[in-house]
Amino acid sequence: GAVVSQHPSWVICKSGTSVKIECRSLDFQATTMFWYRQFPKQSLMLMATSNEGSKATYEQGVEKDKFLINHASLTLSTLTVTSAHPEDSSFYICSGPEGKNTEAFFGQGTRLTVV
Amino acid sequence: GDSVTQMEGPVTLSEEAFLTINCTYTATGYPSLFWYVQYPGEGLQLLLKATKADDKGSNKGFEATYRKETTSFHLEKGSVQVSDSAVYFCALSDGAGTALIFGKGTTLSVSS
Numbered sequence: 001g002a003v004v005s006q007h008p009s010w011v012i013c014k015s016g017t018s019v020k021i022e023c024r025s026l027d028f029q030a031t032t033m034f035w036y037r038q039f040p041k042q043s044l045m046l047m048a049t050s051n052e053g054s055k056a057t058y059e060q061g062v063e064k065d066k067f068l069i070n071h072a073s074l075t076l077s078t079l080t081v082t083s084a085h086p087e088d089s090s091f092y093i094c095s096g097p098e099g100k101n102t103e104a105f106f107g108q109g110t111r112l113t114v115v
Numbered sequence: 116g117d118s119v120t121q122m123e124g125p126v127t128l129s130e131e132a133f134l135t136i137n138c139t140y141t142a143t144g145y146p147s148l149f150w151y152v153q154y155p156g157e158g159l160q161l162l163l164k165a166t167k168a169d170d171k172g173s174n175k176g177f178e179a180t181y182r183k184e185t186t187s188f189h190l191e192k193g194s195v196q197v198s199d200s201a202v203y204f205c206a207l208s209d210g211a212g213t214a215l216i217f218g219k220g221t222t223l224s225v226s227s
Binding site: 006032034041042043044046049093095097103104105106107108109111 | 147149151156157158159160161164204208211212213214215217218219220222
């Protein structure tokens, strides 16, 4: 299947700082990428849809100004958690559909801990 | 809207036991159905999929059949191994390029 690379795999940051998470499609072009958040022992909740060359689409209840998404090219989408707080600590995962496939290919995930 | 419901865990089994994890869905159209597996500290890996009614997805000894009449996609394995211990997610997609909708996940723990 297609490969999605996500970095970093884990990060610890201080409250009030910003953290950038990168998601790259290595062997396909992704006009769309999805960002999910996973709370401990819970399912994946869609945060936003990243669209290459245009603004991201955010799900209801997700703060646009806190979770900045940029999709600058067909192979790179970034999620920046701004002014991070301990409640932002979570597992963030990106995914990209490939062409006409209906399944999604997931990055390895990023464990964010805000202290 | 569309949704996925899967059995609550955790499921605890002995090695070589039979596994069933139930999954049902609600959708207005004809979704594709998936099972993903997540090992500790890792992202999600596609385990198997089915794109239309009566399709059977299979991989690594796991199977699931797309049952339109019961709107189900139950995951089964005849003989589990310790290495199968993970969290299993049932998911659906309304079409290519759309975000997946996930169930809450079921934790499987297999002991030797």
